[in-house]
Amino acid sequence: MVHHGEAFGRLAKNDGESTKSWKARLRPYLFIAPLVILSGFFIYYCIGFTVATSFTDWDGISKEMNFIGIKNYAKLLAPGSVFWTALRNNVIFMVVTVLVQAGLGLLLAVILKERLRGSSVFKAVFFMPIAMAPVIIAAIFRIIMDPNVGAINETLRFLHLGFLAQSWLGNPHIALYSICAINIFEWMGFSMIIYYAGLMSIPDDIYEAAKIDGCGFWNTLFRITIPNLSGTTNTLILLGIVGSLKTFDIVIQTTGGGPGRSTEFLNTYLYKTGVQQFNGGLSAAIGVMILVIAVVLAIIQVIVNDRANR
Numbered sequence: 001m002v003h004h005g006e007a008f009g010r011l012a013k014n015d016g017e018s019t020k021s022w023k024a025r026l027r028p029y030l031f032i033a034p035l036v037i038l039s040g041f042f043i044y045y046c047i048g049f050t051v052a053t054s055f056t057d058w059d060g061i062s063k064e065m066n067f068i069g070i071k072n073y074a075k076l077l078a079p080g081s082v083f084w085t086a087l088r089n090n091v092i093f094m095v096v097t098v099l100v101q102a103g104l105g106l107l108l109a110v111i112l113k114e115r116l117r118g119s120s121v122f123k124a125v126f127f128m129p130i131a132m133a134p135v136i137i138a139a140i141f142r143i144i145m146d147p148n149v150g151a152i153n154e155t156l157r158f159l160h161l162g163f164l165a166q167s168w169l170g171n172p173h174i175a176l177y178s179i180c181a182i183n184i185f186e187w188m189g190f191s192m193i194i195y196y197a198g199l200m201s202i203p204d205d206i207y208e209a210a211k212i213d214g215c216g217f218w219n220t221l222f223r224i225t226i227p228n229l230s231g232t233t234n235t236l237i238l239l240g241i242v243g244s245l246k247t248f249d250i251v252i253q254t255t256g257g258g259p260g261r262s263t264e265f266l267n268t269y270l271y272k273t274g275v276q277q278f279n280g281g282l283s284a285a286i287g288v289m290i291l292v293i294a295v296v297l298a299i300i301q302v303i304v305n306d307r308a309n310r
Contacts, residue, residue: 047291053284060280072285083286085261086269087293089176090244093265096180097187098240102233104184105191110225112192113199123196127189134186138253141182145169145254169255172262179263182250187243191236198232199225234305241297245290266290 054072056065076083108126112119129137144151145168153165168178202225210220226233248267251257257264257272266286274283 050284050287053281054288056281058280058284059278060274060283061278065281068281072282073289075282076285076289082261082264082269083266083289086264086266089262089264090247090266092176093180093183093247094241094244096177097183097244098237100180100184101188101191101240102236104188105236106195106226106229106233108188108192109195109199110221112196123192126192129186129188130190132186134249135253137182137186138250141185142169142254145178170259172259175255175259175263179251179254182254183247186250194232194236195229198229202228234301238298238301241301242294245294245297266293 053065055067055069057068057071058065075081108122112123147153147165147167147170150168152168153162156162156164166174169175206224206228207220210224215223245266247265248271251263251265251268252271255263257268267290270283270286270290273279273286
């Protein structure tokens with residue numbers, strides 16, 4: 001009788017521990033369940049709806065959605081289509097902004113690391129554009145780059161360099177690079193802060209040893225600083241790639257994609273197609289292509305980063 005009681009007690013204890021263990025394993029999933037449900041609806045459902053819509057002739061308003069197969073994608077990928085012009089502009093914008101932002105951000109971070117007098121003020125000044133709405137920055141630069149009374153052209157005329165004055169946002173040959181300059185101004189401070197945080201993690205002993213060995217500024221920069229910040233650089237490149245594919249507000253507020261199609265981006269093309277031309281199916285196809293490009297570029301960046309770290 002005693003043995004049966006002990007066995008029953010051990011069985012009850014094991015059942016209690018099993019129940020407790022089961023609840024402990026379930027608890028973390030309960031905490032993340034609301035986020036999974038919300039993200040599943042607002043992100044993955046919307047992605048699925050966009051993909052499905054891209055195979056229809058939906059106008060974006062009515063309930064009528066007729067399946068037309070891959071006609072939208074065939075129109076997008078046809079030679080000479082606006083999609084290829086927008087993609088080319090996006091690629092140029094991405095390469096210029098990512099490289100220049102990273103380079104200037106690194107240079108500023110290295111200079112400010114020297115704890116110069118007033119460095120905190122300079123950090124705040126360079127970081128300030130990030131706190132400003134892109135619409136405000138676009139409005140300011142639309143005035144600064146005005147061909148008649150803009151600050152840039154007025155300064156050039158004051159310096160007797162009026163022959164360099166341009167219609168910065170109206171010349172199809174330089175409008176895209178003017179938008180690159182605006183974006184660099186907005187996000188250069190972000191690169192600076194990220195690089196500055198990375199520099200703080202590099203031991204000072206390394207720099208002291210390099211100074212003893214007679215390494216100058218440039219040798220120290222290319223042989224110590226940049227190699228030790230490779231992870232930070234890869235992160236900024238990935239963020240820059242994704243950010244360039246999301247660029248919309250500055251372009252639509254300054255040039256609207258013009259003159260002609262010289263500053264047409266994938267997102268402005270999507271907006272015009274869906275909102276102005278009421279072609280929801282084609283705009284959905286553009287959105288799917290943007291998603292595919294972003295995923296492919298992110299995978300390539302991760303693979304390159306993994307190989308570099310081996």
